[in-house]
Amino acid sequence: MRAVAFFKREIFKSLQMRLVFIITVFMLLPVLYFLNYNFSTAEHLLQEKTSNLILDSLQQVGNQIENTCLDIIKISNVLANDRIILAELSTGLLAEGDHQQKRNYYELSSADKIRMIKIEAQLDQIKTGIFYNYDADVLLIDATGVVYSAMGREEEFRYKTQIMENYHEQAWYRSLIQENQNIVWLAPFRYSLFGIDDDSRYISAVRVLPGGYHQRNLGCIMVNVHESQFAPILENHLNGIVALLNEKREIIFSTADRGVIAKVNLPALLQHSAGKEKGYLLTDVDNTRFVVNHYSLNRFGWTLVSIIPYSEMIKEISSLKQRIFSLNLFSSFFLFTVAVVFILYLTNPLKTLVERIKRMKIGEHYIKWPEGDFPDDVSGIVRSFDCLFEKIEELVEVVIEEKRKEQELKYEALRAQITPHFLFNTLNTIKWSAVMSGADNVARMIAALGKLLEVSMSKGEEEVPLREELQLIESYVFIQNVRYNDKYVLKIEAEEGIDQLKVPKLILQPLVENAIIHGLKNIEGKGVITIQARKMDGYLKVSVVDNGAGIPEEKIWQILHDALGEGRKQKFSGIGLSNVHERLKLRYGERFGINLSSQVGSGTTVDLMLPIIT
Secondary structure, three states, rough: OOHHHHHHHOOOHHHHHHHHHHHHHHHHHHHHHHHHHHHHHHHHHHHHHHHHHHHHHHHHHHHHHHHHHHHHHHHHHHHHHHHHHHHHHHHHHHHHOOOOOOOOOHOOOOHHHHOOOOOOOOHHHHHHOOOOOOOEEEEEEEEOOOOEOOOOOOHHHHHHHHHHHHHHHEEEEEEHHHHHEEEEEEEOOOHHHHHHOOOOOEEEEEEEEEOHHOOOOOEEEEEEEEHHHHHHHHOOOOOOEEEOOOOOEEEEEEEOHHHHHHHHHHHHHHHHHHHOEEEEEEEEEEOOEEEEEEEEEOOOOOOHHHHHHHHHHHHHHHHHHOOOOOOHHHHHHHHHHHHHHHHHHHHHHHHHHHHHHOOOEEOOOEOOOOOOOOOOOOHHHHHHHHHHHHHHHHHHHHHHHHHHHHHHHHHHHHHOOOOOHHHHHHHHHHHHHHHHHOOHHHHHHHHHHHHHHHHOOOOOOOOEEEHHHHHHHHHHHHHHHHHHHOOOEEEEEOOHHHHOEEEEEEHHHHHHHHHHHHHHHHOOOEEEEEEEEEEOOEEEEEEEOOOOOOOOOOHHHHHOOOOOOOOOOOOOOOOHHHHHHHHHHHHOOOOOEEEEOOOOOOOOEEEEEEEEEO
16 A cells, blocks of 8 residues: 555646556557467467477377288287298197296207297298388297297397296286287387397287197297388477387387486376376476377377477567567557657646746745655645745845845955964063164064064965075974074975975964974973974975973873863964864865874874965
């Protein structure tokens, strides 16, 4: 509620802002909303259409996989009904009698080996004649455990040996023999199940060889088709990731890293579409949305899955959306700019009036904008005129009073008078000197006093050469020596040519006077005042050093801040060190001023930092 109140109070006050708000809310936002709504609808329709196209492609891939598997069944049927193979197996079975199981080829008799050559030749002939366009292995395991093969491998004998030793331990073999199933599909199948170092994937069909009138199985036939046979089928028809899953939702083949597919968690995802032959689902993985299309191969219980990033599916409409949005934003911005310019053209005179009222003043005093909550600019203008007439008389009186005070301050600031008490003491000293001494001394005193009065009361330049300031100090110290019987010694140490630089008028006299009053007046013996002037680091540094009693630390602060008022009437100019410091800061800047350092019993040093003025 506070935010709404602030918005109404601060934003809606302006007529311009209200008009801009109306244009934005009732023109631009609806346009952007309907654009977004239309694109969302189009995006959904595109998603439906694309998914249906992908499902059609999945169905075609599924048909090709089924046709390949049917070819596998056909060749297994041909092999299972071949007279030569059946005759040789039957002969061997009758010859064995007790069906003694063999575990390796070294146990075979000469007749067994001859029979093996005949059977493998027939297997190879059927494979190359009927199944020539497939990368497949054909294996036959007879009832005694002998393995016959048509694999076309260099290490075929090693494969047969490993299979012969380990086939009877396979669950699928026991299930095939015990349950007397017609055909068993192993997908995926790997030779590594027999301990062979071959991790390639196959789709394998295993079927029983019936024994005919013997009522005894002659063995089983295994046809293994390599995954390379299915790769072109999966890759040539579809984009994205394609995977073939078995009835347990395990990956048979895929066109991508199985780790990527595992992240999608297909078993849990497909559970939502149980019973549906085909369809699609949306899922999010690592902040990325995917479209999962699925098609069931009901004949085998397998499922074909296509996984495509959602952004890839809608990239065309996203690109179109971006272009249209950019165009509309540009158009909206252009129209908005035109509208704002038109609004400003209409409302600027009113705004100008408001600003003029806010800046309205009498003399140096501004007329304040009336306090209170106004619904808009116009109400504020009306109220401001009322306030204007109510305050005119008050403001005039305030201005007159301020002008009077300003004149008084200027008068006080420009005063540079000799305090009456000091002038009285000086003249009294001259009188008694004239009585007690000769005329030369009186003349010199009068000359020194005249110099002081001339500089003190003169108007004109505010800055004088350092040489003239030093002459003024000599006159001032001379007068003090006459008063105090040559108590003070003045020493001047200045670099060559430095006395031509200009300094503010009467800037050194308060410093020397401070040295006499606070440091030298009450000491025994001569008081020495040393004035040092030198250039350093782009400054003119003038130091006033005395050998007086020193000043306690707490009193230094009082002197610098003119808190004592001590000796004010006894001073020549009535100006304290604080006034000198402020005068320099105001005239030249914060870098300039005075620095006072003192130690009780060791004298006082006042450093004056001035700009170099030629």
